Amino acid sequence: MYSSVREFISESLATPPLGSVADAVVLVGIALAAVIFYQLTKAILAFVEKMVARSSTTWDDDLLNPSFLRAVAQLAPAILISRLLPGFFGDSATSVYWLQTLTSFYILWAAVRICVIFIGNLYKAILRRDNLRVYAVKGVFEMLKLIIIGVGVIIGLSLLIGRSPLAIITALGASAAVLMLVFKDTILGLVASVQLTANKMLHRGDWIMAEKQGVNGEVIDVSLTTVKIRNWDNSVSTIPPYTLVSESFRNYQPMRESGGRRVERAVYIDISTVRFCTSAEIEKLVSAGMLPEDTDLSLQVNLSLLRVYLERYLSSHPSVNTDMLVMVRQLEPTPSGLPLQLYFFTNTTEWKDFERIQSAIFDHVYAVVGEFGLRIFQTPAGSDLERVR
Secondary structure, eight states, X not given: OOSSHHHHHHHHHTOGGGHHHHHHHHHHHHHHHHHHHHHHHXXXXXXXXXXXXXXXXXXXXXXXXXXXXXXXXXXXXXXXXXXXXXXXXXXTOXXXXXHHHHHHXXXXXHHHHHHXXXXXXXXXXXXXXXXXXXXXXXXXXXXXXXXXXXXXXXXXXXXXXXXXXXXXXXXXXHTHHHXXXXXXXXXXXXXXXXXXXXXXXOBTTOEEEETTTTEEXXXXXXOSSOEEEEETTSOEEEEOHHHHHHSOOEEOHHHHHHTOEEEEEEEXXXXXXXXXXXXXXXXXXXXXXXXXXXXXXXXXXXXXXXXXXXXXXXXXXXXXXXXXXXXXXXXXXXXXXXXEEEXXXXXXXXXXXXXXXXXXXXXXXXXXXXXXXXXXXXXXXXXXXXXXX
């Protein structure tokens, strides 16, 4: 009886010097078997690819794409070789030790590559879906890739030195302080990315402002270590994610989604012009349609009448969102006059339209103040002093 196929081939050749020839014949046979198995695997995966393309769902198209199936096909012959080598050469054979080691390294590399490709496909699949694209999960997927690559490196070292992976992990644990120092930004970025995503604090496409970092624009990317923001001047700012968690920032996206953008702005009234209106002045304002017809004609303060008019004006303005708060109020007097604040929301959140509406409304306010016998406070300029002379 022969202990292995190699011994059978060697005996069949009947010459002792032909042991190496027998090894070569066996290796060529294994290589041919691997090639045949690779082609068979490719044919099977090609059929799988066609079935995936015909399915109604799109998730399998994104996850099981040609790149992923090609990586799986490249792994198949290496697995066959790793199973056949011990069977033909036995556990004690040293002539193919390095071949077995290289095969093991290839299997490890191919497995890590398959996992990395799958994670990348999953992330790309999320980006292609509108309801999932806004979530800042890029950092989480990048960390998963790093973990898989790290595990692959540890297993590769164990194969190279012939030690258990647990022994290598134990050795790395002794240098954990150094590793934490080296990968501090990566660790903090991962924690911050998870917090930003879990608490729904930040999404791709959000308009944020962080005054301390000089950021005011739209988020274009959130990764493990950086958040990229395209500012409104078209410059790009890059900041670490953990700064957004440890420090405050303002997210204007809820304002965009609410359908209204706030205007909170005051005009300064010269306090010396605040007085009671005569009945004739009130009747004139009523006949001009600036006050309701049921307005009391007795002892009305012109500033009060102006507030009534402005609230009616804002409430009837087509560009003001009347479903939100509309208010005209006085603030605490200042050396520059009495602030009369207009507080309302426009019915659009687009920046250009917002500024146009706001400017048009305050143009009207500045023009109408004089109709109530009031005057806007203005610090005297050179021309004003010329009139005094």
